Amino acid sequence: MRSEAEAVASIPERRLALSVQGLTYGFPGAAPLFDGLSFDAAEGEFVTLLAASGLGKTTLFRLLAGLLKPQAGTIRIGTHADRKPENPEHSPASPGKGRVAYMPQRDCLMPWRSVLDNAALGLELAGVSRQEARKRVRELLPAFGLADAETKRPYKLSGGMRQRVSFLRSMLAGGDVLLLDEPFSALDAMTRMEMQLWLLSVWERERKTILFVTHDIDEALLLSDRVLVASSSPVSALHEIPVRLRRPRRYEDVLDGTFADAKRKALALLGRREGGGSR
């Protein structure tokens, strides 16, 4: 566990797990979404992105996951020294294999696989044998409230159950940087809390770098070291809200004054946007 100071301050020597420099992207025939955007995430940091619907969060994740090619700028993934790109001009790096684990916004479960096999897919892709993958998934299913659903096909699942399967699948896939796109949006308060706690426990144990998208400001503040807010389209800069709360966090922290301040700030930033994205 890092001390509060460490977790928050942007110390020059910290090692980066992800750095984005001058990212520019727009879908063909549409207005650009990102214009010279730069940001980074340190190793083991939990960073949350907050932005209005349609501003480009999912697109950013697809760029980071290597599914789209930046029109300009560089994306570096994997541990490297801060601000020292060996060759700043070099073309956008293709994010190395297996170095990000991406949980997409729409659970794209395979309709022909059971819950167990869908969840095991992440491990399988990481090279774990099917046998072993199933074993490890089976151990986790109860914690995800999916014990009874093990053999069900996706179409028999409720919305929240699908989301949990997708979350589990991506978490198990490993990777240095986790990209989670609204992983808990379909969960009720209690289940969501359990999942958040589970995520935090994994994060603290394995020290992964997490980039998290949510629409829930409380969730953002509760989980992350830093909250990055995009407030207008095209996104050229992210407003940073450091969350100076002790770790491990508790739900009572919501009543903390720091929390309320941060929340007010985030709301203001989001509200200030000038007809972002599609609006």
Add this chain to the structure above:
Amino acid sequence: MRSEAEAVASIPERRLALSVQGLTYGFPGAAPLFDGLSFDAAEGEFVTLLAASGLGKTTLFRLLAGLLKPQAGTIRIGTHADRKPENPEHSPASPGKGRVAYMPQRDCLMPWRSVLDNAALGLELAGVSRQEARKRVRELLPAFGLADAETKRPYKLSGGMRQRVSFLRSMLAGGDVLLLDEPFSALDAMTRMEMQLWLLSVWERERKTILFVTHDIDEALLLSDRVLVASSSPVSALHEIPVRLRRPRRYEDVLDGTFADAKRKALALLGRREGGGSR
């Protein structure tokens, strides 16, 4: 606008838009989800359902929409006198045509239709000409932040945009009872607020009966006349939390003591469930 007392108390003479009596249902080969469940909604009432993920909210909506057949019990939709089913034994009524408007949890947009045409589909089904339907949708698109997306196919939309199209489509379809299954789960705080306000304005203008599913307790309390909480599986009764707040509501009401009380109650009910549904 109704007075607070009217909106809340269950007055014997009130006319029902929806009544469910002794509903029992379970998917074949699985544990039952509902066991003798009874509840109702008065004409023009805004009722929210709160329940853990996988407890059967979506299934209940599919039952109400006539997509599944109850194994026992009756479902009556459409205005009728309270508690006086003419023939209590009669087989589950098939909900009349066009009398519910259902917004499913997973936006099932047609991949081959543009945003405009997808949103117009609800009106088309209600018998409005394509021409007219498009016109009316086009007027609403800006309010939904979809003005730029008019001609886009669904695969080009962000998650929140898809949800808004689906919401718009169902709202326009009309019907006496609106069934909204987590309509705002993919929206950011600001957009969600706008949509909530829009929904309330339509509701107050058209006096529709709304059954609303959400995982957001604040949202539930802010919007509805009554909140119904299911806390254990199989669901045989719903705990009722009346929301005694003035209308029209304001976002400041969250700070109201009544609100905090109701919220605490809801959280307690949800937390008390004993391994509901799939858990």
Add this chain to the structure above:
Amino acid sequence: MRRRRAASAVPVVLFVLLLAVVWQLGTTLFRVPHYIVPKLSDVLVSLWEDRGVLGRHFAVTLEESLLGLAISAVFGTLTAACIEGSKLARRTLYPLLVASQTVPIVALSPIMVMWFGYELWSKVAVVVLFTFFPLAVNTADGFRSADAEIGEWMRSMGASRRALWTKWKLPSALPGFFTGLKLAAAISVGGATLGEWLGGEAGLGMYAKRASNLLRGEAVFAGVLLLSAMGIGLFLAASLLERFALAGRREVRREGAVW
């Protein structure tokens, strides 16, 4: 469950009986010459009298069809995979495939015989020529309809080419493959028949042709009836395979739904 299944066969049986009655009455009432359409009763008699010979020919044609189908299934899938995997292959293989369908086989019969001889293999080759195309095209379209989002996700997780194929593309193409297989199964019998016409000593196609040369309508139709039965049998077998392989995929609509 089993009862219901038995009951579900009733309309089919009734329908077949109806067809039989129409056939028998139609040929009797309109005095259709027996070498154009024989009476059903005569066909059945001929079927029974020639059962030994017909059984042997049936086995031959069935073997040709099955062998051809198996070869087409393997190479059709491979071809579809090439078409899916490489633009160049798509641009070059597709026209070739299409062309193969348009060449009148009889124009090629000397080549067929030269390459494959008079035995089994020339017939199998014709079956392959017939069935390869629907299998390849349907499987290719199956590949193409694979859910791109799943593929994207796998890509983002650094999935290998192999994993993409085995875990995503192949399972996605299965429904298309089975549509193709059903088509191919039904057509295969026609292919075998044509193959037998290109020269051969055995098989139901040869039997029917010889009967037709001798103006023996009831024997022609006995052969045709058996060929149809074989085709329907192969088609049903393919459908069963499909149901088995796609179990649990398309049930959304059925289970628990009112309609």
Add this chain to the structure above:
Amino acid sequence: MRRRRAASAVPVVLFVLLLAVVWQLGTTLFRVPHYIVPKLSDVLVSLWEDRGVLGRHFAVTLEESLLGLAISAVFGTLTAACIEGSKLARRTLYPLLVASQTVPIVALSPIMVMWFGYELWSKVAVVVLFTFFPLAVNTADGFRSADAEIGEWMRSMGASRRALWTKWKLPSALPGFFTGLKLAAAISVGGATLGEWLGGEAGLGMYAKRASNLLRGEAVFAGVLLLSAMGIGLFLAASLLERFALAGRREVRREGAVW
């Protein structure tokens, strides 16, 4: 954009040229007897010399194919709709359809002639017999693959049967229909050829058959070449139609994606 499309034709052209060279060299080097496979150059000469006659026959065969395709498209879709809409129809029509594919057409040729005479319509009938099946089966499978959730939603909104068909099932079945249409387009030419063999005065199939009876290999292959070209042309036309009708449906994968 246009430049890229032109460039994309290069491999196809190269491939066709390659095939041509292989043909010419192969027949020359291996001294393939001209009556088994003629030299490409001889075929081209024959093609050129007979161009007037060939053009007329080409038009005839094209007309037969197009008419047959059109009829199959209409009735195939209707049949698929019946199969989708009614269990009884599925249970009775499907076996009949399959049976129609397995009947050797030559066994039925007297009936064909009796019903349709020696003119255009007997050939169109054979084309229909060939192309009806892939169209119906693929369209039926297209119907079956319609997203059940969309249908559920429409049902819940009280959609009429008509609305369900026009707004949900038909659009959902389009990809399947086009797979079927592409198959049918390629096969239709073969059907027309066979139809012409059953008797008739015109068409490329008849040309090829007469040439074959005159032992003129290069003329046979000239006819075959034109038939193939027609088949590929029809197939391409169907593909174009498909691309047009399904515009914007399956582009998820292409647009903006790296792979």
Add this chain to the structure above:
Amino acid sequence: GSSSKDGPAGETKLTVLLDWYPNAVHTFLYEAEEQGYFKEAGLDVTLRTPADTNDALKLVAAGKADLALSYQMQVAMSRSEDIPIVSVGAIVRHPLNQIFVQESSGVRSPKDLEGRTVGYPSIPLDQEIVETMVKSDGGDPSKVRFVDVGWDLIPSMTTKKVDGIIGGYINHEKLLLEKEGEKLSAFDPSKYGVPDYYELVMTTGESELERKNDAIKKFMEAAAKGQQYTAEHPDEALKLLLDKQDKEFPLDPDVEKESLNVLLPLMDAGSEPFGTQSEESWTRVIGWLKEHGLLKKDVAPADAFRNL
């Protein structure tokens, strides 16, 4: 199917392609096999049925089979198309292919076909034969309508789609039609301006003939013995054929018996040995074909046949 390898007992393998499915005309081959004449001659003979006789010619020319039953005119046309085929024996010495009309049609001789429809099986040669016959009978061939009826000679006539047909054989189609109770008139081409030609000839490829001259000669001798046996014991010979075919496709004994009756006199070479061909016949046939534009280039009669 290559045929050049010798059998285990030093026998020479010969593959013979029939002109059609086995029927009465092939009795002499089955008899030669059954009576052991082929074996005595050191031959191992395999009989095959190809798709059609055009294929048979091509395969023989390309050396993929040793012998094929074909037609005299077909051999001449092949040679003019540079398909190196040689006839080594005349099997049926006179036309079997005749014009058939129903008696009720009122056609008494070929010239009555003016204004009528004649069905033919996609073979231009058949068309030419009819035109010659009509013309030599004093009619105007351009007034005859032709319909290509594909494979369906008989139904096309019985369903009255055509008035007459060409392409049917007097030992087969005619018998079948008469069995159906149709009253037919048949017109023999050789009586109406078409040279009397050999309907069936045994052919081989030029190079094949060089390489296997001996074997082929022995084959023809054995075949002649088979034919002689058949002529002397027609009933036994026919029974053998019927029995042989029973496993594959039962033939109609009455039709085949009648067919053999028709064939035996037409296969008889009289004082000459079985199969003997005359240069004169070849010259006449080639001349007629040339006259009717069916030969692309000249064919020397002497090259087209060989009496072994």
